[in-house]
Amino acid sequence: MSISSQAATATTMAEAVVDLTAIAHNTAMLAETAGTAGLMAVVKADGFGHGAEEVARTALRHGATWLGVASAAEALALRARGLTAPILLWLYSPAETFEEVLEAGVDVSVGAVEALEALAGAAERTGTVANVHLKLDTGMSRGGAPAEEWAQLLAWSRKFAHAGLLHVRGLWSHLANAENPDDPGLHTQLREFELGRQAAIAAGLDPPIVHLANSAAALQLPQARYDLSRAGIALYGIEPVPGRRFGLRPAMTVRAQILLTKRVPAGTGVSYGPDFVTERETTLALVPLGFADGIPRQAAGRASMAVRGVRCPIAGRVSMDQVVLDVGDLPVRAGEYAVMFGPGDDGEPTADDWAGWADTNPHEILTGVGARVSRRYEQHATAPPPAESRR
Structure with a gap:
């Protein structure tokens, strides 16, 4: 159930969905550990x-x-x-x-x-x-x-x-x-x-x-x-110790609507340069997220987003406002969502994945999500009870 959201216009194309249930879970676990x-x-x-x-x-x-x-x-x-x-x-x-x-x-x-x-x-x-x-x-x-x-x-x-x-x-x-x-x-x-x-x-x-x-x-x-x-x-929800899992839950999912798809032949150049040329006939999907929204340019060539639960690589350079995904033969249509990162529960990339692709830490990935990506807040029934009711 959505409980609050940042003011957004009808033209909002990208959003960061923040799961407050995850924040509640992580807080309760850290408080108990303390x-x-x-x-x-x-x-x-x-x-x-x-x-x-x-x-x-x-x-x-x-x-x-x-x-x-x-x-x-x-x-x-x-x-x-x-x-x-x-x-x-x-x-x-x-x-x-x-x-x-x-x-x-x-x-x-x-x-x-x-x-x-x-x-x-x-x-x-x-x-x-x-x-x-x-x-x-x-x-x-x-x-x-x-x-x-x-x-x-x-x-x-x-x-x-x-x-x-x-x-x-x-x-x-x-x-x-x-x-x-x-x-x-x-x-x-x-x-x-x-x-x-x-x-x-x-x-x-x-x-x-x-x-x-x-x-x-x-x-x-x-x-x-x-x-x-x-x-x-x-x-x-980011595990702070490499190689160890304490049961934290990532709270943010960043996703954007696919604006356009096009079927292209082998040998098609994509984005600036072009640094990327298709090796086969494929479908390209345009996603309105770029380096002004927090996608690190240095992750190009390594990074992917999830579409229909499938990780699809970013094709070519990251632009200021957009990237292109190579979605292969997936029957993707405009209006569907591409997930930049999330908890990873459905196979989508995580903030940790993006940190690895960009040679940085998850902190930079999370804080880099730009202001024009609207925030939406969700809270689910599985949240732990408030602290006063646990004591």
Whole structure:
């Protein structure tokens, strides 16, 4: 049963169907795996292309306790839509003043003294205590304070906390390779994080929420779960550990109507170049999805879509707005659907397949689905009961 949909016109030719039952299933499974720890549903990048608001509401009903976003704009958009759950954001401009963020009750990740000072200033101006999560760089060399600056960050945090301007609610870091539990670098990060946590306690700070586990760690590294697991790609049904299956369900299916079919002889060139010439008499099908809609150009020559349950290769280059499929002798007609990717239950390609064809990861495939591909939401009777009814 369809429960909501993005506004669309009569000319909509392509859609991403988001199965909220799958989001509910994945959330419930991740929450159960987390045990006594909480679960953060990471809904940055418009919920990995699935729709941040819809994913957030579903996840919060089925076991998530926090929401995670990249930017202030993403956090404020969720608040504007009436979502009141705790939110953590972790990327912002050096010029960010934080007034709106604090007034909206959004927590902020901090990895530098300058950001602490900006938050303290915003707290004074708004009369609001800033909730911060101190981030330690344990080895990714991205955000967070490096080990040599950690003591200084802790000292300034304690100073501003004593002044009543901020509350150190969390302490966190991010793992570079939680997919491989035998990776020496992973164990170094785990050790560095624990040392940083102990240093915070010794400095008089004992944040109530310590979090380290991403999707892969949440599923296979109990020692990384602490008080909160952060589920990103797993929330959307992509298995985060190569070679392992935890029972996640992919939530997105991208499909488009076939606009035109034509029977062509052997030796027919297709698309630019042409890079592709038919080897036999065949039927070609025109599909209104191109690189502006999220089809990676580098996947040409390897990628396929499913038509009538049969995988049909993309013939020739990917254009901005369209691709051509070689459907062989299938009796395909205009108006039928070609499936770019889905769960794979009916033999269609998956986001993992496309990631392999494009030499990237499924995250890029999901977030690359363009805005002109309308989103439609479905929920089925097999969804798990809401979290409160399971307790």
